[in-house]
Amino acid sequence: MVTLALGLMLFLGVHSLRVFAEPWRAATIAAVGEKPWKGVFSLVSLAGFVLIVVGFRLFRESPVVLWPQPPVWTHHVAALLVLVAFVLLAAAYVPGNEIRARLHHPMVLGVQAWALAHLIANNTLADAMLFGAFLAWSVLDLRSARRRDRAAHTVYPPGRRSRTVLTVVIGVLAWAVFAFWLHRVLIGVAPMHTV
Numbered sequence: 001m002v003t004l005a006l007g008l009m010l011f012l013g014v015h016s017l018r019v020f021a022e023p024w025r026a027a028t029i030a031a032v033g034e035k036p037w038k039g040v041f042s043l044v045s046l047a048g049f050v051l052i053v054v055g056f057r058l059f060r061e062s063p064v065v066l067w068p069q070p071p072v073w074t075h076h077v078a079a080l081l082v083l084v085a086f087v088l089l090a091a092a093y094v095p096g097n098e099i100r101a102r103l104h105h106p107m108v109l110g111v112q113a114w115a116l117a118h119l120i121a122n123n124t125l126a127d128a129m130l131f132g133a134f135l136a137w138s139v140l141d142l143r144s145a146r147r148r149d150r151a152a153h154t155v156y157p158p159g160r161r162s163r164t165v166l167t168v169v170i171g172v173l174a175w176a177v178f179a180f181w182l183h184r185v186l187i188g189v190a191p192m193h194t195v
Contacts, residue, residue, distance in 0.1 A: 004059050004129060007051025012137045014044045019144040052130065059126035067123050074121045079179065079191065081117035085110040086178070087171030097167040098159030105145045111138040 017025040029037045088110030091099035100106050115135035118127060148154075184190040 004055025007048045008133045011048030064125035078117035078121035081113045083175045085113040086175035090167045090171035094167040096163040098164040101159035108142045
């Protein structure tokens with residue numbers, strides 16, 4: 001539990017600097033330079049991520065069950081939400097798509113969908129800690145990003161239909177690979193066998 005908590009504090013902590021300490025972040029980047037900042041940011045993020053993975057696996061070995069096993073329909077809802085999350089993740093990276101043009105911050109919205117999906121379909125303390133922390137972070141981060149957009153009068157260029165179709169295809173294919181194969185390989189759980 002301590003390992004998971006420390007990993008979440010490190011990983012989400014550095015990713016929350018724009019939410020809670022934007023002036024300090026900007027001043028630090030100006031003082032040390034962008035490349036050193038990105039280097040330290042990446043190292044702390046990687047350390048946090050490794051601790052999250054190790055801590056979550058250790059915590060799952062002796063699970064603390066918080067409530068009865070969720071019904072099967074929750075797995076259907078979770079599968080759909082994770083599909084949406086993958087499309088939103090693709091929208092963050094495929095340039096010129098209409099999803100990004102309309103939603104502005106699709107990656108953070110994808111994290112929300114992913115975290116909510118896992119909270120709905122799971123029932124242990126490890127799940128509540130991991131996915132609850134990411135859901136809370138993503139809500140705060142989205143609010144902060146929208147506030148920055150308003151302050152900067154950010155205008156997002158309109159997307160093109162062809163790029164949107166490409167985005168959806170990439171998101172669905174990535175979801176299928178992860179849902180039907182990679183999730184079992186990396187996480188040890190075959191989610192589509194419970195749907």
